[in-house]
Amino acid sequence: xxxxxxxxxxxxxxxxxxxxxxxxxxxxxxxxxxxxxxxxxxxxxxxxxxxxxxxxxxxxxxxxxxxxxxxxxxxxxxxxxxxxxxxxxxxxxxxxxxxxxxxxxxxxxxxxxxxxxxxxxxxxxxxxxxxxxxxxxxxxxxxxxxxxxxxxxxxxxxxxxxxxxxxxxxxxxxxxxxxxxxxxxxxxxxxxxxxxxxxxxxxxxxxxxxxxxxxxxxxxxxxxxxxxxxxxxxxxxxxxxxxxxxxxxxxxxxxxxxxxxxxxxxxxxxxxxxxxxxxxxxxxxxxxxxxxxxxxxxxxxxxxxxxxxxxxxxxxxxxxxxxxxxxxxxxxxxxxxxxxxxxxxxxxxxxxxxxxxxxxxxxxxxxxxxxxxxxxxxxxxxxxxxxxxxxxxxxxxxxxxxxxxxxxxxxxxxxxxxxxxxxxxxxxxxxxxxxxxxxxxxxxxxxxxxxxxxxxxxxxxxxxxx
Ligand code: SF4
Numbered sequence: 001x002x003x004x005x006x007x008x009x010x011x012x013x014x015x016x017x018x019x020x021x022x023x024x025x026x027x028x029x030x031x032x033x034x035x036x037x038x039x040x041x042x043x044x045x046x047x048x049x050x051x052x053x054x055x056x057x058x059x060x061x062x063x064x065x066x067x068x069x070x071x072x073x074x075x076x077x078x079x080x081x082x083x084x085x086x087x088x089x090x091x092x093x094x095x096x097x098x099x100x101x102x103x104x105x106x107x108x109x110x111x112x113x114x115x116x117x118x119x120x121x122x123x124x125x126x127x128x129x130x131x132x133x134x135x136x137x138x139x140x141x142x143x144x145x146x147x148x149x150x151x152x153x154x155x156x157x158x159x160x161x162x163x164x165x166x167x168x169x170x171x172x173x174x175x176x177x178x179x180x181x182x183x184x185x186x187x188x189x190x191x192x193x194x195x196x197x198x199x200x201x202x203x204x205x206x207x208x209x210x211x212x213x214x215x216x217x218x219x220x221x222x223x224x225x226x227x228x229x230x231x232x233x234x235x236x237x238x239x240x241x242x243x244x245x246x247x248x249x250x251x252x253x254x255x256x257x258x259x260x261x262x263x264x265x266x267x268x269x270x271x272x273x274x275x276x277x278x279x280x281x282x283x284x285x286x287x288x289x290x291x292x293x294x295x296x297x298x299x300x301x302x303x304x305x306x307x308x309x310x311x312x313x314x315x316x317x318x319x320x321x322x323x324x325x326x327x328x329x330x331x332x333x334x335x336x337x338x339x340x341x342x343x344x345x346x347x348x349x350x351x352x353x354x355x356x357x358x359x360x361x362x363x364x365x366x367x368x369x370x371x372x373x374x375x376x377x378x379x380x381x382x383x384x385x386x387x388x389x390x391x392x393x394x395x396x397x398x399x400x401x402x403x404x405x406x407x408x409x410x411x412x413x414x415x416x417x418x419x420x421x422x423x424x425x426x427x428x429x430x431x432x433x434x435x436x437x438x439x440x441x442x443x444x445x446x447x448x449x450x451x452x453x454x455x456x457x458x459x460x461x462x463x464x465x466x
Contacts, residue, residue: 005292006247006358006387006445009187009394010095011036011081012109013206014170016177016226017197023072025194025210026079030060032209033202035254036111037083040094044107046174047074051105055080055094078172080109083396093133096172101145103152104174108144110137111202112166112187112394115454120162140167153225153234156180160221160236164452166245166393168218170200176227183236184243184451185220186393186442188259198226203257214258243442243451247395249434250384251292251355260436265295270433271383271425272299272353279423280304281379283349289366290314290338296383297353306351311344311370338369346374352419353381358397360404363417371418380419385427385446386410392454397445 011033042055080095117136149155166186192207221236288297301308386405414422
């Protein structure tokens with residue numbers, strides 16, 4: 001197993017930009033969101049009367065060539081970078097999802113997971129709706145289409161109470177763009193301005209990439225509609241409960257993105273500082289597992305008064321579409337992905353900071369890699385609490401029986417991965433670092449307490465078995 005990390009969900013992007021090359025801007029926006037999904041990419045555009053769409057398996061750069069973008073005319077666009085958290089990774093499951101509705105054709109880019117997708121799909125099928133994919137994105141698209149309403153915003157508003165779970169949506173109609181976030185605000189979604197135009201994106205890093213200014217997050221439960229008359233906001237019903245995914249802050253979202261009005265690079269540094277206070281170690285240097293744990297390692301080093309040093313070099317070109325290595329490389333394990341620097345490590349006691357340990361399958365060889373390069377001691381520190389439960393809200397984690405923290409005590413995990421000591425950040429320490437009350441977050445995979453009802457036996461291929 002090369003990648004013992006929770007896998008990101010999807011990235012969505014949208015722009016209403018008369019006079020702009022919206023397909024190209026969406027392509028660049030998806031490029032910035034590539035970390036959220038590498039299995040397929042799709043862009044849909046509209047010119048006021050028709051919709052155009054192109055979807056393909058692979059990375060954004062593989063899915064679109066210059067000629068593809070020329071075939072996507074218009075002044076409104078949405079884009080989708082997909083990682084399959086519902087349905088398998090096939091061309092027909094690639095987003096955005098297209099559908100005909102009483103208000104014209106629509107294209108829906110979805111990030112998240114509906115926990116009641118199976119029941120909704122069965123209900124819609126009984127009403128005569130047919131499905132061509134095995135995704136919950138198609139289920140919610142069809143639900144919007146059949147919901148009553150004179151306008152698309154009306155239909156969405158009527159469909160939302162039926163949609164249980166996580167959904168951040170960028171929706172294209174022939175002359176407008178809509179952005180929708182579930183009432184719990186599980187997945188991120190933000191608004192930006194590019195000159196006089198409006199842009200929506202899963203993360204603000206995509207706004208920066210195209211030169212747009214971050215305006216604000218789309219509020220939980222809010223529908224935003226943008227057309228030639230400007231932007232209208234339809235706030236959601238106040239429900240008093242938000243549940244942003246904690247792992248967006250810990251790991252998924254890019255460190256240059258903003259969440260809860262804070263730059264995540266700085267939030268993660270504070271997680272490292274809290275970790276150093278809660279879990280000190282007698283050591284000489286602090287090393288972060290590239291790239292995601294580097295900000296927390298910097299914070300840990302600062303709070304511990306130890307030097308932060310780069311000792312692991314990551315091959316950045318190993319993606320998820322990676323060709324299976326041959327047997328010899330399988331045996332050397334993580335060395336295909338990481339090399340260690342002996343000059344930095346030799347004879348030193350090392351604090352290794354990571355953001356998560358899912359199965360423990362890569363932590364063990366990484367600890368060994370540090371030892372082989374001369375580290376005298378390796379003290380593993382994790383800037384999140386142990387992950388003990390699966391995710392049903394848009395993250396491909398692992399089954400409960402695969403999660404190492406569900407099977408072993410913390411001390412046993414330390415022994416299993418071969419570390420001299422191990423320590424995790426507490427939930428309270430995590431909330432202190434974020435600086436926002438814990439009631440604003442989903443903690444399902446850490447506590448087993450989810451913000452919506454979940455079926456514990458559900459998995460991402462549930463819709464393929466109906
Ligand atoms: S269960 Fe964990 S990964 Fe899933 S949404 Fe909640 S905090 Fe995020």
